Amino acid sequence: MRIFQPLSASGIMIRCTAAALAALTAACCMCGPVSASASVATSTADDTVKTTDAKAIFEDRKSLYDEISTVTQIPWYRLAAIDQYERTLTRVHPKDRKHPDRTLGIFIPSTRWAGALNPNQEDVNPTSISVFSGIGLDGDGDGKADRNNDTDLLYTVAARLSPYGHAADDFSIGLWSYYQNTRAVQRVMQYAKLYETFGKLDLFDHAFPLPVKSNYSYRSTFGMGRNWGGRRVHEGTDLFANYGVPVRSTCYGVVEIKGWNKYGGWRIGIRDLNNHYHYYAHLQGFDKGISLGDVVTPGQTLGWVGSSGYGKPGTQGKFPPHLHYGIYRDTGLNEWAFDPYPLLKHWEMEEKRSKKKTRS
């Protein structure tokens, strides 16, 4: 397992020497965001809610957001964003954030809920919780502040944010005060934008990054060595295709990075609601309609397959044209690459199957 340099916050860490440049060969891309270690985290899990109950789950969540929104004046899409962000944290830290089954993903540790010095860490009495400077509140009016009750949880968070005000900047300051973490603020604001734009919670559809009817080929290359830029491993899958084949978003998400990188060339990074960062590199160019901070939908064109990268801005043709596609999971502190190959296979198959269905 290894840690990847935060892409979004501090940009790409560059390791490049004259010797590495001289060692450049044109054989095959070994590209992607830079890292300098040798092992990789693997996961084939897709966090998408895809059960027959999905609709009911989304409805339950939405009614809770609406209820607390009415009381606190915080728009539902911001409450939804906080809840979803916390849900992604629980997925990567299940042991630290253990809680009973419930509708919401928000987690507040007992020390914070009941107060660090409270001798009763399971305290549900709002008065004694307040005496010990705990933050737990009674949201549903049953006289108890229960940190495993959905309404109490959401109300407690919302009540802490509401006094900051409802302009986006004020709300961000409230988030900063609550999480003390810039990444948390960025994620919640990204998610809020997605929910506000689409007006629904069900935003987990996927698409294959290239049109399935185009000519392309790919195989699993995750974790292989690279031959350019020092000791790095390949954190993604190379999809070989001709120049100009459209590169499409694989998910609903927000454009987090767009521009030139020495390794990835013209590259774009999209953040999704599972807190995955989708990285597309070596593009020929970007679709004119795509700007930093925009929301995108699955299948939307981001740019075109090219061979940019491995040098100063505009460098191209150092290797055959292809899309380098990688996925990184944000753990709240770091980002970890995982192998996108099984997901690519899955999305490709689903799309081919649905195309067949619409034809018949």
Ligand SMILES: [Zn+2]
């Ligand atoms: Zn690659």
